[in-house]
Amino acid sequence: MKKKTACFLVLILMLSVALVGCGGSSKVKSDAKDNQAVTTIKVGHVLAPDHPYTLGLKKFAELMDKKTNGKVKVNVFHSSQLGNERDMIEALQLGTQQMALVSTAPLASFTKQFLVFDLPFMFDNYQGAYKVLDGEIGKSLLKTLESQGIVGLNYWENGYRHVTNSKRPINKPEDLAGLKIRLMENPIHMDTFKAMGANPLPMAFGELFTALQQGTIDAQENPVPIIWTSRFYEVQKYGSLTGHFYAAAPLLVSQKFYQGLPADQQKALMEAANEARDYERQLLAEQNKDFISKLKEKGMQILEVDKAPFKAAVQSVWKQYESTIGKDLIDKVLNGQK
Numbered sequence: 001m002k003k004k005t006a007c008f009l010v011l012i013l014m015l016s017v018a019l020v021g022c023g024g025s026s027k028v029k030s031d032a033k034d035n036q037a038v039t040t041i042k043v044g045h046v047l048a049p050d051h052p053y054t055l056g057l058k059k060f061a062e063l064m065d066k067k068t069n070g071k072v073k074v075n076v077f078h079s080s081q082l083g084n085e086r087d088m089i090e091a092l093q094l095g096t097q098q099m100a101l102v103s104t105a106p107l108a109s110f111t112k113q114f115l116v117f118d119l120p121f122m123f124d125n126y127q128g129a130y131k132v133l134d135g136e137i138g139k140s141l142l143k144t145l146e147s148q149g150i151v152g153l154n155y156w157e158n159g160y161r162h163v164t165n166s167k168r169p170i171n172k173p174e175d176l177a178g179l180k181i182r183l184m185e186n187p188i189h190m191d192t193f194k195a196m197g198a199n200p201l202p203m204a205f206g207e208l209f210t211a212l213q214q215g216t217i218d219a220q221e222n223p224v225p226i227i228w229t230s231r232f233y234e235v236q237k238y239g240s241l242t243g244h245f246y247a248a249a250p251l252l253v254s255q256k257f258y259q260g261l262p263a264d265q266q267k268a269l270m271e272a273a274n275e276a277r278d279y280e281r282q283l284l285a286e287q288n289k290d291f292i293s294k295l296k297e298k299g300m301q302i303l304e305v306d307k308a309p310f311k312a313a314v315q316s317v318w319k320q321y322e323s324t325i326g327k328d329l330i331d332k333v334l335n336g337q338k
């Protein structure tokens with residue numbers, strides 16, 4: 001009797017193993033289809049939800065989803081949700097954040113060569129800037145970031161920066177005398193405004209609106225689309241279209257993360273970054289055209305200024321940084337625009 005029971009149990013056991021095995025193989029197939037390995041990218045920046053940084057990164061996310069058949073999801077974090085620009089660059093180095101869109105200015109603390117893009121009045125126009133940034137010179141500078149654990153894909157745009165303040169109209173450099181102006185954390189920016197007699201203070205973008213609102217600073221400088229989307233018109237009465245810096249915005253990837261991607265997804269990143277960059281630049285061109293009248297409607301006094309006196313006042317900064325940046329690189333960028 002016992003022998004029969006034992007045989008019966010063995011039979012039941014064998015049958016159930018067979019059934020599970022079959023179910024398992026269909027389960028594996030359905031798993032393979034449903035659970036394709038999805039990679040998630042967190043990309044951060046400090047500007048407003050309606051700024052072209054955000055809109056361009058949303059386009060980038062759509063493109064990555066399409067180009068990788070849903071295998072790479074990109075989540076966009078605006079308004080310093082992931083920290084200020086320096087924090088995010090450090091997070092890329094650690095690999096705790098995958099991507100960031102920042103201005104070149106804070107990168108100067110990580111690789112000195114980027115200072116060349118921060119020289120006042122370096123780029124005469126957008127076409128010249130794109131020629132340098134999208135060509136060999138721009139690419140070679142992005143390459144210097146690899147020693148810092150960062151992969152620079154390409155340059156998006158922040159734009160020509162203009163001075164705004166709450167005290168008085170600024171028509172000439174002397175009008176900046178004593179003005180407490182917030183700047184990005186960059187030595188050339190600081191020395192440029194010192195050369196014009198201002199009182200510059202470095203500050204992260206996320207603290208800027210409150211500092212202007214509380215009057216702890218009088219002035220700031222940013223492109224028109226940021227003055228509008230970050231609502232600086234609520235706390236700044238005067239604007240002067242000085243265009244003293246052209247700010248490029250490199251799209252950066254954590255090297256630790258990038259090296260873990262398969263080649264096809266690395267290729268998709270580059271393609272999506274270039275398509276989204278062109279879209280972002282286009283949006284900014286439209287906003288630069290349309291937003292000055294909107295700022296005036298909000299009560300800002302926006303002045304066109306003669307740039308020559310401002311250029312003359314900051315010539316000393318070019319001399320001061322020639323040895324740090326290298327005259328050959330400065331000449332390359334100057335000539336590369338033509």
Ligand code: EAX
Pocket residue numbers: 046047085101102103158184204205221222226247249
């Ligand atoms: O990169 O800090 C600034 O004023 C920059 O325009 C901003 O970080 C966007």
